Amino acid sequence: MTQRPLPEPGSPELKVLSTRAHHILYAYLFMRRDDPPTMREIRAHLQETLGEAPSQTDRRVRDLRDHFTIPAKRISGEYRYVLEGWTTSRTNGSRKSISGAVRAQVLSPQRCAMCGRTPLDHQVTMVVDHKLPRHWGGSDEIGNLQPLCEECNSGKKAYFANYEQFDEAIRQAAGHPEPHGRIGELMKAFAGDWVPAELIEIVASIRQYQEDWRKRTRELRLLGWVLETEKRKEAETGRIRVRYRVTSWEPWPQGSIAAEVRRRDPSNNRAPAPER
Ligand SMILES: [Zn+2]
Numbered sequence: 001m002t003q004r005p006l007p008e009p010g011s012p013e014l015k016v017l018s019t020r021a022h023h024i025l026y027a028y029l030f031m032r033r034d035d036p037p038t039m040r041e042i043r044a045h046l047q048e049t050l051g052e053a054p055s056q057t058d059r060r061v062r063d064l065r066d067h068f069t070i071p072a073k074r075i076s077g078e079y080r081y082v083l084e085g086w087t088t089s090r091t092n093g094s095r096k097s098i099s100g101a102v103r104a105q106v107l108s109p110q111r112c113a114m115c116g117r118t119p120l121d122h123q124v125t126m127v128v129d130h131k132l133p134r135h136w137g138g139s140d141e142i143g144n145l146q147p148l149c150e151e152c153n154s155g156k157k158a159y160f161a162n163y164e165q166f167d168e169a170i171r172q173a174a175g176h177p178e179p180h181g182r183i184g185e186l187m188k189a190f191a192g193d194w195v196p197a198e199l200i201e202i203v204a205s206i207r208q209y210q211e212d213w214r215k216r217t218r219e220l221r222l223l224g225w226v227l228e229t230e231k232r233k234e235a236e237t238g239r240i241r242v243r244y245r246v247t248s249w250e251p252w253p254q255g256s257i258a259a260e261v262r263r264r265d266p267s268n269n270r271a272p273a274p275e276r
Pocket of ligand 1: 112153
């Protein structure tokens with residue numbers, strides 16, 4: 001099967017793109033195919049040419065991915081956006097709809113899962129939210145869906161847009177079979193940078209909800225990891241943001257991570273593990 005070649009910027013095939021910003025973005029990625037840009041560079045380019053806010057840029061990259069394959073690849077230590085080709089299957093795109101029955105079931109509590117407001121008491125509009133966003137590998141399974149008010153939903157999107165450069169790493173971390181592994185791989189991918197608690201919670205919970213994801217995170221210390229926590233108040237919203245980072249980590253034990261954590265946990269009141 002031969003891939004349809006990428007169109008030159010400005011060619012009629014690109015009428016699928018809806019705005020001038022999308023065309024500028026496409027032209028930029030096209031021009032830099034041999035030297036793919038980082039998200040920082042892409043944002044800077046759109047800011048220079050259009051005066052566009054960075055959060056807008058992230059969304060435009062996602063829009064472009066409805067039509068083109070643009071993986072973020074780690075090249076010499078940085079995530080770079082590579083315009084590779086047309087998207088072969090549109091049904092893999094982010095716009096595939098969830099069935100009406102599932103939508104109704106998710107929305108049935110009629111209460112925002114983040115702020116607790118309701119359409120009846122607070123005139124908010126409810127939407128179906130993917131706990132782990134689609135572009136990080138989140139599924140349309142009911143366990144990955146929750147009711148949010150529009151405001152919380154767009155706040156969450158804007159917040160997570162800051163982590164677009166970690167797309168590939170987040171998808172990989174989410175694939176680890178154990179919660180400790182998913183949390184740890186996520187933190188490793190951030191390589192000493194702060195990881196927001198919300199992101200840890202959803203990546204930890206991708207297979208099933210992990211009520212004690214905070215405990216799982218702290219338990220990495222039992223494996224010899226150096227873990228820091230920080231709490232700060234967000235100036236704009238007054239919301240308390242908690243974030244974590246690891247500055248040093250150990251290889252995973254052979255076999256079950258959870259079993260090794262239990263073995264090393266002093267609160268388990270067992271005979272101390274032999275010195276190694
Ligand atoms: Zn809300």
